[in-house]
Amino acid sequence: MKAPRTYEEIKALSKATGRKIPELLAMSATNDPVYIMPSQALQGRWFAELWERFELPDGVHLRRIHYKLVSQPEPLVMPGNGKPYENTDYCWQFLGNASKAARCLNMVSASAFVDARNPDPIFNREYSGIASPRLELFDTSWFLPEIQANLADELDDWLFPFIRVRGYEPNDRDHPFHLELIT
Numbered sequence: 001m002k003a004p005r006t007y008e009e010i011k012a013l014s015k016a017t018g019r020k021i022p023e024l025l026a027m028s029a030t031n032d033p034v035y036i037m038p039s040q041a042l043q044g045r046w047f048a049e050l051w052e053r054f055e056l057p058d059g060v061h062l063r064r065i066h067y068k069l070v071s072q073p074e075p076l077v078m079p080g081n082g083k084p085y086e087n088t089d090y091c092w093q094f095l096g097n098a099s100k101a102a103r104c105l106n107m108v109s110a111s112a113f114v115d116a117r118n119p120d121p122i123f124n125r126e127y128s129g130i131a132s133p134r135l136e137l138f139d140t141s142w143f144l145p146e147i148q149a150n151l152a153d154e155l156d157d158w159l160f161p162f163i164r165v166r167g168y169e170p171n172d173r174d175h176p177f178h179l180e181l182i183t
Contacts, residue, residue, distance in 0.1 A: 010035050030097075033104040039080055043094070044101030046079040051108050057100055057110040 014021045036044065050056075054068055056147035069076055070091075078094055085091050102108040140154040 005034060007036055007038070007041075036101055036104055036157060040097065040101040042079045043098035043106045044103075044107055047095070047098035047102040048107035050076070051102070056112075058109070059114050060112065060115055062096060062099055065099075066092055068094070 010021060013019075013024055013154055017024075021035070022029060025035050025174070027033075029035055030040075050065075054065075056065060056068075066087075067113070069085050069089070070087040075086065077083070079084050085094075099108070099113070136176075144153040
């Protein structure tokens with residue numbers, strides 16, 4: 001049996017199996033990209049119409065669309081509730097949900113949006129290659145398993161006078177932690 005791909009198919013599967021709809025979804029009913037309810041589809045169509053009406057370019061940020069909508073001489077009317085689209089948190093959330101529905105229903109390409117809130121990461125750290133640890137005894141070497149310990153301090157010179165442990169020498173850039181600052 002093929003996986004359900006629409007709101008109607010998921011509802012039919014729920015009825016046929018006796019399972020509740022949330023049990024059949026990968027995410028919550030409001031966020032699952034397959035389970036687009038009729039009210040969400042209405043919002044998606046509204047968003048797709050605005051996309052075409054204002055000839056929005058690829059690479060546009062959702063916030064730019066919001067400002068375009070609130071700056072219209074006549075307020076736009078939101079579908080379903082008939083309220084005017086204004087510069088409010090409610091309308092901003094509505095626009096986000098409408099754009100998500102339009103993308104999930106392939107009315108607007110998901111790749112047409114950019115999210116430029118954060119700059120690209122800056123990597124200030126280059127990880128050095130650490131030599132494989134080995135044990136040298138006279139002219140013979142054995143490779144050792146890599147462990148987090150300084151074995152040189154554990155070996156007594158009087159017991160093993162000709163043994164040297166290699167590959168554990170610290171590098172100034174090698175530390176047992178990595179710190180990332182996200183601003």
